[in-house]
Amino acid sequence: MSTVQSIDRAFSVLRALIPGAAGVTEIADRVSLPKSTVSRLLSTLEELGVVEQVSVGGDYRIGAGMAEIAAAARPGRTLVAAARPQLLELSRLTGEAAGVSVRDGADMLYLDQVNPDTELQVRDWTGTRIPMHAVPSGQVVLAAMSRSELDAYLAAPLATFTDHTLVDVATVRRRLGEVRANGFALAVDEFAEGLSSVAAAIVDSAGRVVGALHVYGPTYRFNTELDPAELGALVVDMAARIRVD
Secondary structure, eight states: OOHHHHHHHHHHHHHHTTTSOBOHHHHHHHHTOOHHHHHHHHHHHHHHTSEEESSTTSOEEEOHHHHHHHHTTSSOTTHHHHHHHHHHHHHHHHSSEEEEEEEETTEEEEEEEEOOSSSSOOOOOTTOEEEGGGSHHHHHHHHTSOHHHHHHHHHSOOOOOSTTOOOSHHHHHHHHHHHHHHSSEEEESSSSTTEEEEEEEEEOTTSOEEEEEEEEEEHHHHHHHOOHHHHHHHHHHHHHTOOOO
16 A cells, blocks of 8 residues: 555545544445455554544544644644643543534534543534534633624524524523623533533633533433533633633
């Protein structure tokens, strides 16, 4: 296999992981390559830190190294490294997945995610873009916008993902008012049925919102095992610890 061909195939494998974690067989099907070839490529990519296994012998996902490379071409290029300790601590304290994201146009781009060591986990959202109104991470960014910028965002059609997605402009504005008052955003089943999330804004030394820290997991656990107010306060505290120049 030539060097150019190896690079081409490696990038095919990385692109195949954008939708989420997958095993060798599934990846091989996505890229139309032999499993033995995909396995060798994954081993090399894992050594380089651009992919990682969710668990020993389990599925592969985009690794922190690749997230840092992607972040370097976007605002908040140091955010992944700066937020990593808080992601680990937030996931440990809550037993849920924790992530960090930045604004990318009208969307939030998910840069990194840490999953808890539990059997039932949410998918890895790293590399995913989601419209800001549909997720708490985007809502904390919207809440910090100027009136004119927010009006421009809300003037465009708001995509619907579930029956609970906020698409009525007046309702979105009320939610953003709650975010400003509470310091965090909470969403239940708004982007995906059965998924709940809490987010808080990450600000730089000048007080500008540069991203969002969020924790998310199955709605039934959020309803029975986690107090929304306490969880919100925890995420706000963790976001405040992230130092970005």
